[in-house]
Amino acid sequence: MSAADDALPGHPLAVAAVQAEPVPGDLTGNAATAARLVHRAADAGAAVVVLPELFLPAYHPPTLRADPDGTYLAADETRRVADARLDPLATAARDRGVVVVVGAAVRHHDGRPACASLVVDRAGGIAAAYDKQHLWGPDENELFAPGRRGATLAVDGWRLGLGVCYDGCFPEHGRAAAASGAHGYLCPSGYVVGSEHRRDLYYAARALDNTMYVVFANAVGGAEPWRFNGGAAVYDPEGRPLVRGGDSGEAVLVAVLDPAELAATRAAHSMLRDRLADQGEARTVLGG
DSSP states (O other): OOOGGSSSOSSSSEEEEEEEEEOOTTTTHHHHHHHHHHHHHTTTOOSSOOOOTTTOOOOOOHHHHHHHHHEEEEEEEBBBOOGGHHHHHHHHHHHHEEEEEEEEEEEEETTEEEEEEEEOTTTEEEEEEEEOOOOHHHHHHHHHOSSSSSOOOEEEEEEEEEEOOGGGGGGHHHHHHTTTSSSEEEEOOBBBBTHHHHHHHHHHHHHHTTEEEEEEEEEOOOOOSSOEEEOEEOOOOOOOOOEESSSSSSEEEEEEEEEEHHHHHHHHHHHHHHOSOOOOOOOOOOOO
16 A cells, blocks of 8 residues: 555644754753743644754754763663653643654663654653664764664654654655655754755655655754754645744744645645656666
């Protein structure tokens, strides 16, 4: 069965893409900020809230390198995370009945360090749900090991593929999610000032490539060379922004994922059904 033939969700889903500035190394304070933003998103009707990459420790390699005990969270063999510093965030998710996706540095039970997306469920349980597969640059490759597999979050009949920042630069990553039945793609990210063109192009392209919704969260603020440029957005299945934040300043951007719009787009643009299993025999090379 192709992704285009899979059952569509039965009801709309409100999601929030967040842009905000964490403090490097202040996991306790950043968790409290995340909790405040979750309340703000829930007040606006969101059922799923997506915060930026590495938001809990902040995306600041010198701090991650200097204080791994203070900035990395421990995950057990079932990928569960129990850390009192996250209690405000877990409480916010439980009290408001929302699902939260937020970036963290995680050390798994086997010692592997990961740039992970935590999922905080509606009961307040926390799991290191997905490890970033495509690591960007020397800092990430020094600090983390690449993830070993993709992951999909199921919420209220919606299947939402998980990616982190650089993952979204690879068409194959979003396509793998869509091919497995994803209706949307959640991407906590950390894009820096100067990358605005690529920031706005990649995630819109992943939406249109796969006729699925994309939720892009990004940090703001920080000091060079880790000064982040916002632009958080939710893209419809044709790659149009339903909401988008500015290049600076905190924002909680809420949009509704509509199964009727998803169905109509996939009926009109049938790439998921029409794609070939492979690209055929060896390529023909022609002389000029």
